[in-house]
């Protein structure tokens with residue numbers, strides 16, 4: 099589904115990604131771990147098409163199609179979803195209005211008509227229930243004054259509404275309390291199928307107890323330096339990153 | 348001068364229908380007539396004569412003209428433009444007769460596209476673009492039913508030229524009572540040469556059963572560049588009045604100087620909403636309408652006046668809908684969205700003059716600037732010595748798009764009573780790339796994202812508009828900002 103080959107990317111002439119190789123197939127869950135500033139969020143941004151990052155070398159394709167030059171909204175229409183590490187506030191735009199706009203814009207891109215209001219409301223109710231979101235919450239301005247955990251849960255709510263093919267969850271677990279983490283993980287698991295894939299960016303092994311990854315990758319200084327199975331996450335939890343650095347030397 | 352659609356009354360329509368001549372358009376019998384350029388006493392007299400006005404009206408105009416001659420154009424506003432040559436303007440143009448076009452096919456496709464996107468009906472599109480219209484029975488019956496309902500309640504709603512003749516006692520009493528002839532340069536000019544406008548009187552205790560808008564929209568074309576509006580809400584009455592149109596008005600008259608006076612007597616309420624979309628000029632900053640408007644209302648005891656405006660058009664806007672809170676416990680409100688793009692300049696805001704006790708005012712102003720435009724809020728809150736316990740809340744928010752535009756706030760406060768409570772909040776924000784990327788990532792393209800963000804920003808004001816117009820106004824904001832982000 100997602101193929102990344104020797105990907106280099108920079109921002110303001112600063113190289114951040116320095117040769118990433120990653121293949122994600124439908125039905126798989128990949129976890130990416132790594133120290134602060136190693137380039138995890140940058141990778142997520144590059145995959146989803148944030149303009150300020152320039153791909154300087156390598157290839158990025160989704161479903162067999164080169165997406166490296168594609169507008170972010172087009173990638174979204176193809177099914178790429180990013181749960182932001184730092185979700186953005188949009189004052190005066192309610193969660194409902196935002197997601198409604200997003201859904202209809204996605205439908206428009208596929209040549210479909212707007213979703214009928216009744217269907218939309220039903221879908222909203224269903225997904226809000228799945229993630230145990232209070233309906234009152236949905237009429238608040240998007241992310242404005244939301245607590246850290248509320249923001250993250252709202253990201254997953256949007257994911258649930260949009261049903262992407264590839265979901266990249268950038269530190270969605272940070273800021274969630276233990277109960278919320280279970281609810282969100284449970285939501286993600288319910289949405290998982292053989293047709294879609296998930297990339298989990300996280301610092302904590304705990305999340306991986308709930309959403310079990312097929313692969314764990316360690317990203318350091320813009321490169322994937324080690325890949326393994328979920329056991330690798332335990333090892334990292336226990337030993338930190340230094341031993342990998344030493345291994346590399 | 349561009350020919351404009353004339354005014355027509357229901358009677359005209361009926362007559363046309365009876366004689367089955369409507370397929371030729373409404374006004375085949377009236378010849379277009381335009382005065383030569385220039386302004387002097389003779390021209391003022393001639394305007395008054397053309398309109399068959401009574402002597403007192405002629406005198407009133409002449410008095411205004413005398414004041415105007417002594418006045419100079421104000422320069423304090425934060426706008427820069429080449430001053431109009433007042434002797435190079437023609438001050439009278441009879442409603443023109445013939446439609447400009449025979450069919451919509453001849454109209455600028457860009458204009459039509461905008462109409463379509465605003466959801467304006469075909470018939471209305473034709474009227475607005477100046478295309479010959481077939482009268483459908485439907486619109487006639489709607490208009491007549493409308494007039495009948497108003498008539499039954501004793502509501503007077505007619506062109507001001509008609510009111511001058513039919514209801515001289517009301518006009519004489521109230522015209523110039525809120526905006527005196529010598530109030531300011533443009534008000535004086537308007538008083539001398541006003542072309543036409545609307546008059547509305549709601550009798551004691553009557554609640555006007557409908558938004559005074561449908562009718563107005565049908566008749567709004569052809570009121571000319573010096574429009575005069577007078578709305579009187581008698582004791583305990585209520586009216587919601589909507590002026591303007593979301594459809595772009597491609598008027599080639601460069602100068603527009605309107606005056607609106609509102610009178611809310613004891614316990615009355617007037618809600619006055621405006622959507623202004625005059626031609627803003629080209630992307631290069633050439634052309635466009637200068638819009639210098641004086642709008643003011645007076646509130647007697649327990650009365651309330653609420654101004655809501657969505658300003659997206661004009662090259663230069665100079666406009667401060669104001670409330671004189673004369674009566675005790677009276678309330679003034681001002682809700683405004685002003686959008687400027689390209690080279691537009693807007694200097695707009697309000698004045699809340701608290702004279703009575705326990706008077707309250709609320710000001711919510713939202714400015715959106717894009718391109719190279721300049722958007723200024725200018726507001727005065729004045730609490731006079733007798734206005735015990737007066738309260739004001741002001742909030743001025745500016746939203747900037749890009750680095751070449753400007754937002755400015757000039758709040759003036761004059762409090763002469765110690766019990767006054769005045770709160771002022773101001774924010775300036777920028778549409779961030781992060782916000783846009785967030786929307787993009789969800790499948791929302793940049794143009795739509797901007798519309799969404801701007802609508803969110805303007806929500807408190809949009810919510811104050813009558814429903815039917817809120818939706819159009821939202822689309823209008825979207826269209827006004829098109830191409831503002833590269």
Ligand SMILES: Nc1ncnc2c1ncn2[C@@H]1O[C@H](COP(=O)(O)OP(=O)(O)OP(=O)(O)O)[C@@H](O)[C@H]1O
Nearest residue numbers: 109110112114133134135136137138139140141150
């Ligand atoms: N717009 C930018 N301008 C300059 N430097 C940037 C920009 N965005 C990211 N960087 C830098 O790129 C590096 C990688 O950042 P990134 O956000 O991808 O790290 P991360 O692995 O997600 O870290 P964390 O675990 O703290 O979230 C950092 O050194 C960061 O400062």
Ligand SMILES: [Mg+2]
Nearest residue numbers: 138139140183
């Ligand atoms: Mg990060």
